[in-house]
Amino acid sequence: MIKKQIVKWPHPLALPLLLLVSSGCASKPISTETQTVERSYYLMGTSLELSAVSKNREQTLAAFDDAFQVVKDAEQRLSTWIPNSELSQVNAAAVGKEVKLSPLLMRDLTTVETFARKTDFAFNPYIGQLVQIWGLRTGGRIPTPLQLDQAVKASAPGAFSLTHSGVIKNRAGAQYEEGGFGKGIALDDALDALKVTGLKSAVLNFGGQIAVLGNASVPVVISNPSLRTETLVSFSESKSSIATSGNSEHGLTVKAKGKLTRIGHLIDSRTGQPSPFIGSITIVAPTATEAEVFTKIFVLGLEGGLRFANDHLIKALWIYPSLETGEWLVRTSQSWKTPLTLAPHCHNYPDHPSKKEKE
Numbered sequence: 001m002i003k004k005q006i007v008k009w010p011h012p013l014a015l016p017l018l019l020l021v022s023s024g025c026a027s028k029p030i031s032t033e034t035q036t037v038e039r040s041y042y043l044m045g046t047s048l049e050l051s052a053v054s055k056n057r058e059q060t061l062a063a064f065d066d067a068f069q070v071v072k073d074a075e076q077r078l079s080t081w082i083p084n085s086e087l088s089q090v091n092a093a094a095v096g097k098e099v100k101l102s103p104l105l106m107r108d109l110t111t112v113e114t115f116a117r118k119t120d121f122a123f124n125p126y127i128g129q130l131v132q133i134w135g136l137r138t139g140g141r142i143p144t145p146l147q148l149d150q151a152v153k154a155s156a157p158g159a160f161s162l163t164h165s166g167v168i169k170n171r172a173g174a175q176y177e178e179g180g181f182g183k184g185i186a187l188d189d190a191l192d193a194l195k196v197t198g199l200k201s202a203v204l205n206f207g208g209q210i211a212v213l214g215n216a217s218v219p220v221v222i223s224n225p226s227l228r229t230e231t232l233v234s235f236s237e238s239k240s241s242i243a244t245s246g247n248s249e250h251g252l253t254v255k256a257k258g259k260l261t262r263i264g265h266l267i268d269s270r271t272g273q274p275s276p277f278i279g280s281i282t283i284v285a286p287t288a289t290e291a292e293v294f295t296k297i298f299v300l301g302l303e304g305g306l307r308f309a310n311d312h313l314i315k316a317l318w319i320y321p322s323l324e325t326g327e328w329l330v331r332t333s334q335s336w337k338t339p340l341t342l343a344p345h346c347h348n349y350p351d352h353p354s355k356k357e358k359e
Helices: 057-078 086-092 103-118 128-133 145-155 182-197 288-311 353-358
Strands: 035-043 046-054 098-100 160-162 166-169 202-206 209-213 218-224 227-237 241-246 252-256 259-263 280-285 315-321 328-332 346-348
Touching (some): 035 057, 057 103, 057 182, 103 288, 128 145, 182 241, 209 218, 227 315, 241 288, 280 288, 288 315
Antiparallel strands (some): 046 202, 241 280, 252 259, 280 315
16 A cells, blocks of 8 residues: 655754754844754644754744744635635635735736646646545545546636636636645745845755755655655755655545545546556755646656656656566656665666657
């Protein structure tokens, strides 16, 4: 059975420069010594961890609080778990009625619309009804053919139209689903908030997605898609965001017609079905929003995803099982230049993708 797949934050002892915990609430005198300051918050159903090296602990904690506030604002704006959030109000609107948007939500929906078109809707922000019929928030279930057909039509491109000041729902059942973009947008807002405070370097870990401010080189480890406690790949990154996704991450086991069926949480909106690809995808991108949304090329499968990543200069890495040996293989796009350290039973794909495509 496939279990949750995450990008793991290295153990504190493996990262003494970054992860010396000093997040107590008691006020302390300003120190002239360099120290690592860390704080954790709970938002969007997961933890947001912030870490920075600083000579002024109190100023750094104040900067972290500013970042927390903009992420909280993003949650209030985007979370459809919150009935009165701005995006929930968009989803509840009648067909054909324009809903006026705040400047920030207009920015958000314009951004996700752009990425949806760029990926030919491999990333689709309109899959709310598909998430609902598969019960991905309620333990999982198998939809009827009629439910599936209706949800695919509701989720198709053109479900919503943006105007100069708002958004219009174009068909019944159309629903935004922020699960594919909300954390990325919130992380980018947090990075912007930290920059405003003057903080030069920080590391943010938001439920497994990492964002790095400044030149700090951060170790990243990717776990076995079937065994989250086992590391298969490790590398270091700076000035970027790293996101990993796969059907192991939020997969569910449901009973249908007397049989147990495993369903993944990454849905291909073109078919309405969970992606059958086994493994994981990791994206390294300049922004957290790009990193999160581009993980959705997972639904294109390995070869389709590679073609897309190479065509669009996306830094992507796949981990998947060999059909011959069962061992884990790693395959990267042409833009991936970062050296990798692999576990003994994890191997690079024999031929570089660029060579294979040229043949």
